[in-house]
Amino acid sequence: MKKRTRMGAILVALSIGFTTSFTNVQAFSEESNIEKHNRKPELVFPVISDVHIDNSSDADVKKFQSAMDQLNKVAPEQDAFVVVGDLTDYGYKSEYERFFSIYDESKKDEAESMFTMGNHDYWNGLSVSAAQDRFLEETGMESIYYHKEVGGYHFISLSPESGTTHGLYSVDQIKWLGEQLKAAEKDNPGEPIFVFLHQHIKDTVYGSHLWGTEENKELLYDTLKNYPQVITFSGHSHYPLEDPRTIHQKDFTSIGTSSVSYLELEPGKLQGAHPPKNGNISQGLVVEVYKNKVVVKRRDFHKDDWAGEPWVIKHPAKSKKFKYTEDRDDKNPTFRKKDRATIVENQTTLNSLTVEFPQAKDNLLVHSYEINAKDLETGQVEKSVTAFSEFYYDPMPKTLRFPISGLQPGKTYEVEVIAKDSFGNSSKRTLIGKGTTKALEMVSAQATPSFLQNGDSTMLNIALKNHGKKETEGKVIVDAPEGWVLSKEEIPYTLAGGEETTLSVNATPSEELNGESPINVKVYEKETLVDAKTVQVLVNMTFGENFNPLQSLLKPATDENIPSSILGYTHTAPNGWTVTNSTDMPIGTTEWQGWSFTTKEFWTSADGQNRGDFSLGEGVIAVADPDEWDDKNSPASKGFFDSTLTSPAISIEGKSEMFIGFASHYKQEGIQKAEVTATFNTGDEKRVLLYSNDNSSDNSGQHTLNKYETRAIQVPKGATTMQLHWRMFDAKNNWYWAIDDIRLDDQAIKAPN
Structure with a gap:
């Protein structure tokens, strides 16, 4: 030896x-x-x-x-x-x-x-x-x-x-x-x-x-x-x-x-x-x-x-x-004569159609399907996607249902389904379905301003657009929590083909309200519900942030394979906020290079793995995702993910104790850590929260998913301003941390229902 x-x-x-x-x-x-x-x-x-x-x-x-x-x-x-x-x-x-x-x-x-x-x-x-x-x-x-x-x-x-x-x-x-x-x-x-x-x-x-x-x-x-x-x-x-x-x-x-x-x-x-x-x-x-x-x-x-x-x-x-060669299969997958593709009407949206069809058959394995959506007006294929046959599940589903997003509102499409096996053979017979996307869109619903104090009012602006060629009419219903006074609760509308308009409602909260107030907006075309949005307004608090004003800054994917129709992310922080990445942090996937601001739809389109379970997060959320960061150039093999999101300086003059609350969605792996710290103009620093793999940490070394965290912060003597810092560090190809609905006040914060 x-x-x-x-x-x-x-x-x-x-x-x-x-x-x-x-x-x-x-x-x-x-x-x-x-x-x-x-x-x-x-x-x-x-x-x-x-x-x-x-x-x-x-x-x-x-x-x-x-x-x-x-x-x-x-x-x-x-x-x-x-x-x-x-x-x-x-x-x-x-x-x-x-x-x-x-x-x-x-x-x-x-x-x-x-x-x-x-x-x-x-x-x-x-x-x-x-x-x-x-x-x-x-x-x-x-x-x-x-x-x-x-x-x-x-x-x-x-x-x-x-x-x-x-x-x-x-x-x-x-x-x-x-x-x-x-x-x-x-x-x-x-x-x-x-x-x-x-x-x-x-x-x-x-x-x-x-x-x-x-x-x-x-x-x-x-x-x-x-x-x-x-x-x-x-x-x-x-x-x-x-x-x-x-x-x-x-x-x-x-x-x-x-x-x-x-x-x-x-x-x-x-x-x-x-x-x-x-x-x-x-x-x-x-x-x-x-x-x-x-x-x-x-x-x-x-x-x-x-x-x-x-x-x-x-x-x-x-x-x-040899039997198992690359050219061992030249047989095409097949659909039965009775097989059909249908469009699921109750899942049709402005920009998507959902197609349902039965599985094809193959001598070895149907691996995937190519799905093409052709605009019948132009004759051009507007969107082409592929989907697994879900062969990895046992039993394989007998029928499949997939959304085709990225389509234009108010248009009719022919949807073609082609079966493919593992060796590139395609079904000669394809399945065809036809459907029309919705035409009426609630483009946006925003409150300006979204942070109110001392009896201030806000203006709720609801933008509508008719993408179709025919006139349409309906109503907008606005529903606010108890304690709000609305100038209008129902607004009728009529829109000609291609017309857009903005409807406005003045909203005033009572002085007794405190915290986050969700105002619900529903748009009906005739008596059919078309869309619904929730506008979050923070009332009578020292400080609040829900990141939703960043909606207009969101842009399509850069490195991720996500349809351009899904606007999605920005690295531009809210006014007064900053994102600081460690100088030693290697470059990875652009969208997730440090703290990013994104929507749950975009984030979950990048990957699943419980990301979509963050129900406490609404609209735009803040995300630190070392897992997706490592998907380009393998930066985790060169160094650590280390990024800090910092709030503006918040006035706390005369306060001895402050209370913080925020929605948190965190998965633990390896030595990755996440912390919240408070720094004061006196030079003092206090750790508010720590997640790690240690059983004694605030997450007990485990995942902490979809939780509203609340903490008390003792204010050092003489401090008049405070900044809050959310840092994720010592992370490789680990998991993620998402936050939203940040509240700070001199009264105890109550977690939302």
Whole structure:
């Protein structure tokens, strides 16, 4: 055995001479989906990836435990157990301890444990070499890349040599791989050689085009391509096992492992890269090796069952006889003759139509649908979108319903639906539906001013526009809380085709009112409700901010794949406010470079993951989102997200205690922190609130979603002004913090109902 030595930041692996012998075992207590094996396999081993154990949640611990329990049930005897990276979310010692508290208790004694590093296992703030040393210490591996013999078969494990998203496999490691492949071929000619690595090899399996290796990718591929008996296993992308491209054969075989933690998909589809309930999906593999074939079984841990038919790889391997090639499918998806597309009338809006249609059929998998909306007046396709078939859910929904946004008001469209499979084949017959968007728009409803004191009044201005060609008429109903006096509660209107107008209502609150007062505005076309908006007015308080005056500054997406019709974000703070990003904060996704001001519609269009659950946030909200920030240029691999939102100086002269309230929507992960501090013109500073992964923090180390936070702030003697600061820091590719409805007063703040 070669001794472990350091070459820079890289650990040179064990030689091929290290061997472990195992007894042949019976593979499963459950039978295969495609055949009943009368012979025992020569070798059995599970392969999983991307477990992502973290300190802030027990969800991934439960998923991992479930995966281990199921693998022990379906493969009661195992020769090896392989985890191809991202054992942890941040590579913290405590996360490794949580991982191995499950693994050591559940693993089979006879199974050889094999682990590779993933990029997340580097994200602990340590140097590259120190992160590798921690991995070796916690996992017991001899090196970050190594070669073992298990039951007479060769297992070669690689690891990325940095925490970059696309991974770094150095020339030295790839050269070493070539030597091990040559030795394995000589030792066991023609027999399968199993190679394990975290990041996919570029342009092989589903997900590798976006998440595959970048640096030295040609060298890595060329080193493997002379060995058709090689079968690689890789994770990283989290892409689902149901897609047939998850197994790929050209010069050798590549297989994706999906993720134990959560599902991810390619961007650009309506459901987003993280579709609803993606965190509920958990998958992995069980591999059976026979004398003439390797059988790879796909497991849905979330439903305790197999996912589709097993993949069968015959050997001795000959690339000319490979079954799972890129050109293996030329059959088009099909719709039945009776299938139709319909427009859902009660979901039609000014700028969108919702289409509903039945799923198409395919010999392998209907992957997605292309949906085109053609303006019947011009004959031009005005909007084209794609949507997943939701093949990753089991059972797949029989019918699908999708909105097509970004359309023009008052126009008739022909909506065409085209089915597509994973290999680019399209249905020859398409489904057609026809619908007309709404014509009447409530362009805006604003109160000027929106912050009132000492019996002041506000003017409520309601802008309407008829986008259609025909005259329309109706009424506007204004409803204010008790204690308001309105000059009008109902205003009739008549609008000619193309006409727009502004209707005004004077509103005066009573002196007894205090806090946020929602004034509801509803627009009816004849007797049909067309639109409704809520205008928030802050009354008789020391200070208040709801960010809604920024509505006119919102602009379309820059980096995010969000329709331009969804106005969405600005970095311009309200008058007197400032946003300060740390000088060390790397540049990431433009929309989320520090605190941003956005709408929930825009924010949730960027991604889901509980963002839409912020019901306390209305209109424009303030958002700090390191998760989305890291989606461009991987800034989290270079530094931390650190941004502070600061209020204007607020007069507090003569006050000894002030009270603050604000709506908060926060998800905790890793060492990310969020705090509110108050600074005074005396130089004093007081921490008002702290969120962190510490159990003693204000969030008890957990997510704090959709909560109205209230705190008392003691005013230092002699202080006459105060500023408030919302800071999110020490964040990598973590979660987010959204705030709204900020109130400050010398009376206790009551949380809104």
